[in-house]
Amino acid sequence: VTQTGSAAYHSREWVRFDFGSAQSATVGIVHAHNMGTTGTANLYFKTADSQAWSSAAAFRVLTGDDLSGKRIAFFASQSYRYAVLELVDTGNTAGYSEFGVPFVGTYWQPGRGFQPGASRAAEPLSVVVRADQGAVYLQRKASPKDHRLTYSGLSRADRDTYQALEDDHRHVFFAKDPTNFPGADTIYGVIQPTSIGEWGPNGDLFAFEVVVFENQG
Amino acid sequence: VASRTPRIAATLNNLALGSGTIITASSQETSLPVAFLRDPLPTRKWRSKLGWNVVAGYNDKLDFTEAAVARVATITAGNYATGAAYATAVQTAMNAAPGHVNTYTVTYDPSTKAFTITRSAGAAALGLPFQTGANEVLNKGAHRDLGFTDTDLSG
Numbered sequence A: 001v002t003q004t005g006s007a008a009y010h011s012r013e014w015v016r017f018d019f020g021s022a023q024s025a026t027v028g029i030v031h032a033h034n035m036g037t038t039g040t041a042n043l044y045f046k047t048a049d050s051q052a053w054s055s056a057a058a059f060r061v062l063t064g065d066d067l068s069g070k071r072i073a074f075f076a077s078q079s080y081r082y083a084v085l086e087l088v089d090t091g092n093t094a095g096y097s098e099f100g101v102p103f104v105g106t107y108w109q110p111g112r113g114f115q116p117g118a119s120r121a122a123e124p125l126s127v128v129v130r131a132d133q134g135a136v137y138l139q140r141k142a143s144p145k146d147h148r149l150t151y152s153g154l155s156r157a158d159r160d161t162y163q164a165l166e167d168d169h170r171h172v173f174f175a176k177d178p179t180n181f182p183g184a185d186t187i188y189g190v191i192q193p194t195s196i197g198e199w200g201p202n203g204d205l206f207a208f209e210v211v212v213f214e215n216q217g
Numbered sequence B: 001v002a003s004r005t006p007r008i009a010a011t012l013n014n015l016a017l018g019s020g021t022i023i024t025a026s027s028q029e030t031s032l033p034v035a036f037l038r039d040p041l042p043t044r045k046w047r048s049k050l051g052w053n054v055v056a057g058y059n060d061k062l063d064f065t066e067a068a069v070a071r072v073a074t075i076t077a078g079n080y081a082t083g084a085a086y087a088t089a090v091q092t093a094m095n096a097a098p099g100h101v102n103t104y105t106v107t108y109d110p111s112t113k114a115f116t117i118t119r120s121a122g123a124a125a126l127g128l129p130f131q132t133g134a135n136e137v138l139n140k141g142a143h144r145d146l147g148f149t150d151t152d153l154s155g
Helices: A156-168 B034-038 B083-094
Strands: A002-007 A013-031 A040-046 A058-062 A070-088 A101-105 A119-122 A127-130 A136-139 A145-154 A172-175 A186-191 A197-199 A205-214 B007-010 B022-025 B052-054 B061-066 B069-074 B078-080 B103-109 B114-121 B126-129 B152-154
Touching: A013 A040, A013 A058, A013 A172, A013 B007, A058 A070, A070 A101, A070 A172, A070 A186, A145 A156, A145 A186, A156 A205, A156 B007, A172 A205, B022 B034, B052 B083, B061 B083, B069 B083, B078 B083, B083 B103, B083 B114, B114 B126
Parallel strands: none
Antiparallel strands: A002 B114, A013 A070, A013 A101, A013 B022, A040 A058, A040 A070, A119 A145, A127 A136, A145 A205, A172 A186, A172 B007, A186 A205, A197 A205, B052 B078, B061 B069, B061 B126, B103 B114, B126 B152
């Protein structure tokens, strides 16, 4: 009596986050992983460390339309003390699991969408070098993208929230189109401080351009 | 013109990287620890130890049946860098499972990278309930680490 499985190169792995107390989360992301388009990324929530995996309080599969770049899921608010990101990728010939940026927390969504005309421009970092004898070489470097879009007519509350994010000067996952392209149109990078224009009859509407600089590491 | 409404997930609201958050992992390479996840650079990564990492309460159980009687093998927690080492650990666990009557051999083929479970002695029918076993719920048994899918096997 013999049973043989499929090729396996390593075990499933996980990373656990203990928030110290129950905290609300509405989005989970695994970025810069080594699963390619295969494997599965799962997000578990637990009330206690000792809680069995099989009876986790909540469970989400992180997916999206950019599987090789980032796995992502938006969901209704969950409030638990523990979150665990699990990578199921035993067929990966690398023999290990890895990722660079995790996100478990809440997202902010302004009351209005951005204006038509968003842009994406590459920063050409590659450099052409000419040798003394005249030969031309190209020092190839990756081209991170700058993403620009404009908000108009945001409320004071939205402006305040945006300013808080901007003033934090840390990285963001900026999901431009979370409904249709939750992965491919989600940019990981930093936002450039911007000038915020005030308009409207009572100075209660606000407009500004957002520039997100992609971080390719 | 219809507009799209972005969602911004900012580090400011990233509980995973909160200053009070304690981060642990099933395993980690010494040179690529989970502490690297606090660095915003995507290239500063956490990486698991090479091979099979068994953690008690997570992937240390393997359900099987003998003549329809449920058995549970408990694999010793730790890192098994090679498939051969992990196969030996699983074999040891199956042959030490409480109540077992058969003897099992577990091997890892280095060319196909596949594990094989064999009843090498005994007559009790072997079942591998990788879908319905008590420890396989939500895929938390060891069967996936052995390359098996969530399917009950018998014979």
